[in-house]
Structures are given as structure tokens and as C-alpha cells.
Amino acid sequence: MTANSFTVTVGRVSRELPTIEVGEMGRVPLVEFLGDVEFTNAVADELRALVPEDAEMLMSVSTTCIPLTHALSERTGLPYVIVRKKRRTYLRDPLIQEVQSMTLGVNETLWLDGRHAARLRGRRVVILTDVVSTGGTSLAMARLVERAGGQLSCFLSAFRQGEPGIDVKYLQELPKVL
Amino acid sequence: MTANSFTVTVGRVSRELPTIEVGEMGRVPLVEFLGDVEFTNAVADELRALVPEDAEMLMSVSTTCIPLTHALSERTGLPYVIVRKKRRTYLRDPLIQEVQSMTLGVNETLWLDGRHAARLRGRRVVILTDVVSTGGTSLAMARLVERAGGQLSCFLSAFRQGEPGIDVKYLQELPKVL
Numbered sequence: 001m002t003a004n005s006f007t008v009t010v011g012r013v014s015r016e017l018p019t020i021e022v023g024e025m026g027r028v029p030l031v032e033f034l035g036d037v038e039f040t041n042a043v044a045d046e047l048r049a050l051v052p053e054d055a056e057m058l059m060s061v062s063t064t065c066i067p068l069t070h071a072l073s074e075r076t077g078l079p080y081v082i083v084r085k086k087r088r089t090y091l092r093d094p095l096i097q098e099v100q101s102m103t104l105g106v107n108e109t110l111w112l113d114g115r116h117a118a119r120l121r122g123r124r125v126v127i128l129t130d131v132v133s134t135g136g137t138s139l140a141m142a143r144l145v146e147r148a149g150g151q152l153s154c155f156l157s158a159f160r161q162g163e164p165g166i167d168v169k170y171l172q173e174l175p176k177v178l
Numbered sequence: 179m180t181a182n183s184f185t186v187t188v189g190r191v192s193r194e195l196p197t198i199e200v201g202e203m204g205r206v207p208l209v210e211f212l213g214d215v216e217f218t219n220a221v222a223d224e225l226r227a228l229v230p231e232d233a234e235m236l237m238s239v240s241t242t243c244i245p246l247t248h249a250l251s252e253r254t255g256l257p258y259v260i261v262r263k264k265r266r267t268y269l270r271d272p273l274i275q276e277v278q279s280m281t282l283g284v285n286e287t288l289w290l291d292g293r294h295a296a297r298l299r300g301r302r303v304v305i306l307t308d309v310v311s312t313g314g315t316s317l318a319m320a321r322l323v324e325r326a327g328g329q330l331s332c333f334l335s336a337f338r339q340g341e342p343g344i345d346v347k348y349l350q351e352l353p354k355v356l
Contacts, residue, residue: 018270018293020267020268030268034240034244034260035257035258035259035260035294037248037251037252037257037258040248041252062212062240062241063240063241063244063262066212066241066244066245066248067244067245067248070215070218070244070245070248070249071248073215074215074219079213079215080213080215081213082212082213084241086264089198090198090208092196115196116213
């Protein structure tokens with residue numbers, strides 16, 4: 001481990017993560033599932049054990065967490081929905097949810113297609129992220145689940161970074177600053 | 179098939195696709211891999227046979243095609259890179275490529291992280307899309323491959339819709355207007 005990389009090992013797969021500058025805070029490791037089938041599948045294999053037995057659906061958010069969500073859905077047999085961060089013209093009757101960000105000046109809006117929202121009604125939903133830090137995005141997704149008539153099963157994340165304001169199951173801790 | 183849905187069958191999986199309005203052109207079927215592991219895997223199973231033997235990498239574009247790219251990468255053993263449609267602060271030395279769109283007023287920029295561009299050098303790359311229509315996005319990706327020092331292996335798409343200006347292998351044709 002140096003300031004420019006950080007090594008994680010999940011199952012039998014190790015990755016030297018690059019680090020990125022985040023404002024004045026220093027450098028943090030960058031987890032990347034996009035473009036890495038082996039690492040994605042290793043993480044999904046381990047996350048599988050953390051999915052509650054009574055869970056009925058998975059929800060995650062675009063973009064970087066999509067391969068992991070696909071892989072975890074495949075392993076658990078639970079269907080999944082993806083919340084978008086950008087309005088798309090083909091979304092029908094979307095649920096729109098603001099993320100209450102703790103970082104001043106960063107604001108994000110989540111969009112959930114009405115057709116997918118309908119799939120959540122009456123279901124216990126696991127909310128999945130790749131890295132949870134403040135928990136703001138996860139909380140906004142929980143609000144979407146509730147508004148769609150579903151129930152939160154649990155928050156689940158591959159990695160935790162910092163002190164999220166939610167109770168979340170995760171595989172490993174990442175340093176917040178290197 | 180009605181104006182509001184269109185049925186496709188790939189392998190043993192059938193889906194009644196919803197249709198969406200596209201300007202004054204009428205309605206077109208909406209292919210959706212996000213949230214549908216079974217359909218994604220069925221399409222990847224069939225696409226596998228169309229990947230040239232000498233291919234060394236896959237390239238695709240976010241967001242809707244990501245699960246399919248993961249699944250095809252898994253089946254072929256070929257690594258993949260994802261081109262982004264939005265600038266991300268963590269992209270390092272990105273290659274930036276405008277999409278020459280044939281639809282007036284629609285303009286798009288593709289971003290390829292410099293670290294991923296480096297993986298393309300000297301490689302034969304399959305450019306994958308979920309639906310190819312004009313071929314504009316695929317051509318912009320081919321330009322990225324070339325600029326990164328790679329070579330185009332072939333254009334590959336799950337579905338074709340309309341008359342793309344490129345030579346592309348695909349599984350099935352979708353109607354352009356219903």
C-alpha cells in the first residue's frame with residue numbers, strides 16, 4: 001500500500017486499487033467493478049452470504065454497481081431493479097427522489113421507472129451499493145422502496161468507507177484517506 | 179404484438195418489450211437488460227457464437243448494455259472496457275470522442291478512462307451494443323479503439339433497428355416503427 005494504490009483481497013481475488021483525489025481530503029481507493037468480471041464475481045460470491053433469507057428483491061443504483069448487482073441477482077435468484085441518476089425519456093411515471101447529501105454542494109436526484117417501482121410493491125428489498133460512505137444514496141433508495149410500497153430488508157455494501165449514518169452489512173472497510 | 183408491446187424470443191427466453199414514443203416517428207420497442215438476468219444471459223449465450231475467434235477484448239458503452247457486456251465477457255473469457263457518456267472526476271487522462279449523430283439536435287460525448295484505454299493497445303476489440311440503429315455510437319467507439327492503439331475486430335449488437343451505416347453482426351431485427 002502506497003498513497004497511489006491500495007490492495008484488497010476478496011475470496012481468492014486481489015486487486016491493487018488506484019487512488020483518486022477527493023477535494024482537500026486526500027486520496028481514497030477507487031473500487032471498480034466495471035470491466036472486471038473476476039473481481040465482480042468474487043465479491044458477489046461473498047455478499048451472497050449476507051443477503052437475508054427473507055429478501056425478495058435487490059435494488060441498486062447506476063452505473064458502477066450494475067455488474068455486481070447482476071452477479072448477485074444471478075447467485076441469489078432475486079430479481080433486481082436499477083435506479084437511475086439521470087432522467088431518461090423512456091422512463092414512465094417515474095418516482096423521483098432527492099439524495100440528502102452531507103457533502104455541501106453535491107446534489108443528486110434518483111429516478112425509478114414506474115414499471116420497475118411496481119415490481120417492488122409488497123416486497124422485502126435489499127439495497128445494494130459498491131461503496132457506502134455517508135449512506136445518503138442508500139437512504140434515498142430506501143425512501144423509494146417505501147414510496148413504491150415495498151419494505152426495506154437491509155442495506156448491503158461491498159465496501160464501507162468512513163462512518164455511514166445507517167446500519168449496513170459489508171464485506172470490508174476501506175480507508176477514508178491515504 | 180400490439181402498438182404497446184412487441185415480443186422477442188432469444189433462446190428459450192421470451193420477453194414482451196414495452197414500446198416507447200420516439201418523437202414523431204411513432205413507437206419503438208424498448209430492449210432492457212437492466213434488471214433482467216435471465217434475458218441478459220440468454221442473449222449473451224447466443225452472441226457468444228458471433229464473437230470472432232481472434233477477438234481479444236470487448237468494448238461497450240454505459241449504461242443499459244453493462245449487464246450484457248459482463249455476461250458476454252464471462253462466457254468468452256475476453257476482458258471488457260466500458261465507455262462512459264458522462265465525465266467523471268476520477269477519469270484519468272481520458273480519451274474524449276464526439277458521437278457524429280445523424281439525428282439533428284442530439285449530441286453525445288464519450289469518455290474513456292486513460293487506464294482503460296491503455297488496455298486496448300495492440301488488441302483486437304469487439305464493439306458491443308444492445309441495439310444498433312444509425313451506428314453512430316459504434317463508430318465513435320471504433321474511433322476510440324483506433325486512438326488507443328487497438329484494432330477493430332467487429333461490430334456486434336444484440337438487436338438491429340433500422341439501417342445502420344456499419345457492417346454489424348446481430349441476433350435479431352426489431353421494427354423501427356410500430
